[in-house]
Amino acid sequence: MIKRMKEKIIHGLFFLNGLLVIAALLGIFLLLIVTALPAFKEIRLSEFLFTAVWDPTSYARPSYGILAMLAGTLLVTCGALLIAVPIGIGTAAYLAEVASPRVREIAKPVVEVLAGIPSVVIGFLGIVLVGPFVARIFHTSNGLNALNGSVLLAIMALPTIISLSEDALNAVPVSFCEASLALGASRWQTVILVKIPAALSGIIASCMLGMGRAIGETMTVLMATGCAQAMPHSFIDPVRTLTATIAIELGEVAYGSTHYYALFAVGLALFIITFMVNLASDVILHKYQNVVK
């Protein structure tokens, strides 16, 4: 009897834990919506989404267009993916296929530790190292631009991509590789023609998760991308991302003002983007697991 009571209490505790997490997530989402909605009493949704000028403190006519920041976020993120995906998959293939067990045992934890470097440190690297380098190559006055941000975010997304892609490659049944090798395929042909296609959904999912991290990253891009309030036209233009805008302005805004609510609306937009990216990666990952079964 007591044993059953104990079981029930433990069951209840775990249930409460789960509930708490879900409640917290829902709470954040609701808070975002509730705080963001009042912004749209004064700002038209079309202005918010489709105009490029963000000038909430203007005396004459405050404007709240996130298009330029949205473009900045997407530019920096896409650039980061362009750099991180090939390098990440290449490294994962190396770790899964070529590296000796000892190298793998050392390299994989090291890669995963890379994920733990504080973003402010990466941003610092961007200012003192990557920025000047970019400036010299493209002959710009300083290197604080979208490309700099992309390089740094690529560094931050790499651990996720490498680690999960390697897992996906290792999950490919040995029988596929044996079949390929037995037909006279070389090791690299096997990796490229059999293993990577078979692990593709896992690899895509890892890239999406890396992308999710890149989109939401704040401190690094705040420090390294120049924070210019204008529509970017190329990778060497300075940009300001959605996250950087919130981080810069939220501390100084008057509580309850339209500007205040508008910043939450920016947060909501960001939330929706990352949510969709994560959802997509989840769907792909799920499909992948079904295939492997």
Add this chain to the structure above:
Amino acid sequence: MKSVKIIKISAGNFSFWYGAMKALSGISMDIYENAVTGIIGPSGCGKSTFLRSINRMNDLIRGSRADGAMLLDGKNIFEPDVDVVELRRRVGMVFQRSNPFPKTIFDNVAYGLRVNGIKDRNYIAAKVEKSLKDAALWGEVKDRLRQNAFELSGGQQQRLCIARALAVEPEVLLMDEPASALDPTATLKVEELIHELKKKYAIIIVTHNMQQAARISDYTAFFMMGELVEYDQTTKIFTNPSKKITEEYITGRFG
């Protein structure tokens, strides 16, 4: 089979280790062209190791080591100048569990050709058709070559794997219990196929199934504890084995 017997493969005092574990010790046997050689023996006796030594598939296992000679057409395949990729093209393999790639039926068969650098589409198409016909699968799949290979039944998948191995025109075909995961009808089809294929290839088949070994093989080798106990014509092994332990195994007293 009384005509001239050509030796295709010859193992000479061949031993194999997985790390410190000796899996094969001092195997010496000749394997003939255009014949089916069956390898029987209890689990863990080294018969799969022997089979996988002939195309050096065990190279993939770290810490494995071979000693002695394994001659293919008189050339030791464990010598350092041997191109393993080329060896595996000459010595095809069919695995215990059918393992088609997650690709279309056509691409599965074409894979071996493509990795060997063949680009001529017409040639590939003709070769795929021929291989599927040789594997007695063409009639069942000719209208759905673009379907995923996983949609085939287990028996069809295994015949697809045989077709895939045939496409690269190997000289030897290694089969590791190719029918153990198949139902009786599919098994019969694979056995008939093996009977056809031996006209062109040297076939070596590992099997747990005594009746199967007796039915399809011309020669039978009995392995135990990593050693070759007895090797002779199948009729001799199954009717009048020279060693008592062979008889005990064949009659099912152990194993």
